[in-house]
Amino acid sequence: MSAPLSPFDSKAFLKSLTARPGVYRMYDAAGEILYVGKARNLKKRVSSYFARGDHSVKTQALVAQIQHIEVTVTHTEGEALLLENNLIKALQPRYNILLRDDKGYPYIHLSDDEFPRLSFYRGKRGGRGRYFGPYPSSNAVRESLNLMQKLFPVRQCDNTFYSNRSRACLQYQIKRCSGPCVGLVTAERYQEHVRHAVMFLEGKNSEVIDELVRRMEAAAAELDFETAAVYRDQIANLRRVQERQYVSGNAGADCDVIAVATAAGAACVQVFFIRGGHNLGNKTFYPRNAAGADPAELLGAFLSQHYLADTPGERPIPPEILLGQSLEEEDALAEVLSQQAGRRVLLSSRLRGERARWVEMARNNAEHALAAHLASKANLMGRFEALQEALHLEAMPQRIECFDISHTMGERTVASCVVFDSEGPVKSDYRRYNIEDITPGDDYAAMHQALTRRFRRLQEGEGRAPDILLIDGGLGQVQQAHEVLEELAVAGILVVGVAKGPTRKAGLEQLVLSGGEAPTILPPESPALHLIQQVRDEAHRFAITGHRQRRAKARRTSSLEDIPGLGPKRRQQLLRQFGGLQEVARAGVEDLAKVHGISRQLAQRIYDALHPE
Structure with missing residues (x-):
């Protein structure tokens, strides 16, 4: 039987600990990671865990399990922040505040085709074209795309559908597309629709309306009342949208608004996305291991994990982030976020006027969402307890x-x-x-x-x-x-x-x-x-x-795709020669072998694949 491990000697460890910035990792007796933290002064920060004071229950439980501490010294506090973020995401320590939902946000993508397409997009933004967003959810993107169809007749169909049209589709009939696939709109006119759509997505509604008003008046002066009526309806729709979406007098504002609410050992982080002075919606996060953490600690952990993506540019960082609480490491975090974004990023917590009202709105939403979450969680816990009783289990099921x-x-x-x-x-x-x-x-x-x-x-x-x-x-x-x-x-x-x-x-x-x-x-x-x-x-x-x-x-996959040696070009050649898959299936081996690029052996494989019996 192995001898019990001696308790962690914090005094001996702290004697040799440096006062430089860095990251510390705490482990238990089994070698499992307990906690990862950063510090401007490692000696001062780690000493605080072992000093006498009113520590939270969570901190007391953490300290009681520490058997070993490892330290990584960095040059700056910013480097420590980045390293801490990477280690938390990789190791998922038991006592760290962790984000459960870390998926990328969706965008609206405008392609760079001759007749550009507006579409839903999620993923790395490395492709060509322009990206607008981020939006808090896929529903927000689809609602925006649906609205765009009513305002600007820019196509949203994929390129395969677009390039194979011989007549205009239903979207043209209901006036949600201008029909570029069959030449029903000139390139110049279509680019005008695209330009107005881009201005709308950039928050320049008033400029779009002013331009449409001038065009409506010009059409009316030339007695082209039908065109003037089209402009009039478009202007009316835009004004209604402007009334519904406008947030403040600063129409060019691009920022995220973040507030935290805590209660009963749980926490909620609310993020509102303001782009071009328009509220694109909000997203709710419920960090794990939040018991005992104060709002500032939660907010700091959220900011680093949320914005400091593994790949620079993967997670959008706006020019300004409005915070519900001031942070101790605010300057260091702003510096790291600026480096990640490639431009200056402001963290603002001392706010007045309209911006203070935005933060208050986020805080109210966080409190409301947390109350609903706790009610649901309590209800779910009651269901688990009821299941334990109904199935006569010794302990409540955990999974x-x-x-x-x-x-x-x-x-x-x-x-x-x-x-x-x-x-x-x-x-x-x-x-x-x-x-x-x-x-x-x-x-x-x-x-x-x-x-x-x-x-x-x-x-x-x-x-x-x-x-x-x-x-x-x-x-x-x-x-x-x-x-x-x-x-x-x-x-x-x-x-x-x-x-x-x-x-x-x-x-x-x-x-x-x-x-x-x-x-x-x-x-x-x-x-x-x-x-x-x-x-x-x-x-x-x-x-x-x-x-x-x-x-x-x-059902979208052709049975020809699984035949070895029959690549895309040869498949297209076959389908063109015979006029479709059914005719290819009817053909014999000799007929197939007559097609350029199809050998006798390949023709036999094609025939066998289409006639398995």
Whole structure:
């Protein structure tokens, strides 16, 4: 039996600790990372953890587990900030404040084609054309694109659709596109629409309106009343939009507004996006490990993790960020953000007038969102406790996984796995499995394959085991789960099948428990049943979405694409020569071999692929 480890000797460690800036990493006895922090003065900052004082419960728990501290000295506080951010994202320490949602924001993209296209875009902005945003959500982008169609007839169709038109589509008929695909608008006129759309996206609504007014008056003076009426309607629509979207007298303002709210050990960060004086909407974040942290600490952690992306330019940084609290490291953070953005970035917390009202608006929204989140979280916790009681478990389950199968008459079967914990869906752990090599429509085989792939990875040390494994199905599916768990020697997991009742109505589900003799039926008002339904419905949604995507992709793919040696040019040559895939399928080997670039051997492969029988 190994001897117990001696407690961490903080005095000896602090004696030799430098006073220079840097990053410190705290570890427990098992070598697991506990916390990553930065400091302008390492000796002073780390000493504060071991000094007598009114530390929070969280800090006391952290200090009690420290067995080892590592230090990295940097030249400047800014370098320490960058290193801390990278380490937090890579190591995900248990006691650091962590952002759960770190996805990139969507944009509106204007292509650089001869007749440019407006479209939804998410990802790195390395392509050609212009990007407008960021927008807080995909819905905000789609709403803006829908609005743009009503105001400016600029095409939004993809290039494949655009280049293969022989007549104008429905968008032209309802006056949401000017028909450049079939030459119904001149290049000059179309570029005018594009220029007005760009001015609108830049917040220059008044300039667009002034120009349209001049054109309307000129058309009226030339007695072209039909054109004047078009301009009049466009001006009226723009004015209505301006009334709805205008934020302040500073029409050129580009900034983010950030405020924090804390309550009951939880926190909410609210970010409003102001671009060109227009409010593009807001996004809500709920940082993890926020218990005991003050708003300034939360705000500092959020700013570094949110804006300091791994790749410079990946996360947009506006010229100014308005803050609900002042920060101790405000100057250092502004300097690092300026370096990342390649221009000066201001962090402003002492605000007056309209800008102070923006921050107050963000703070009010943060408080409201946090109250709703806490109510939902308390409700979810109650459901977990009710499930523990309903299933007679010794402890409250910490992790639930649910599997579902989706297909259309056996075509393109997809299995889904969704994960819930006491805070709700854990979307980073969601998985989909494309099911292959089974009899089409065999749900038992599909479930067996998906569970085998999931729990084989668990045996290899990947991921965490669930406390409860929900299966969307009855006794047959539950037996498949038992077989997989026995084959892989996975123990300690309760398997529960969620079978639809005799009438298949919600609220009448029967729970088929592993080892249970008869199905368990919970009352329709049971919070435990509501949790099971919520998880089951999420698994169903995730499965059917994946199946539809896979089916649509398969139906867009030509059967010629899987033939070795038949590249895009030869496929196009074949389709042009025969007039379509059906005619290619009707052709014999000799006919196929007559096409330029198709050898006899390749022709045989094509024929065999199209005639598998």
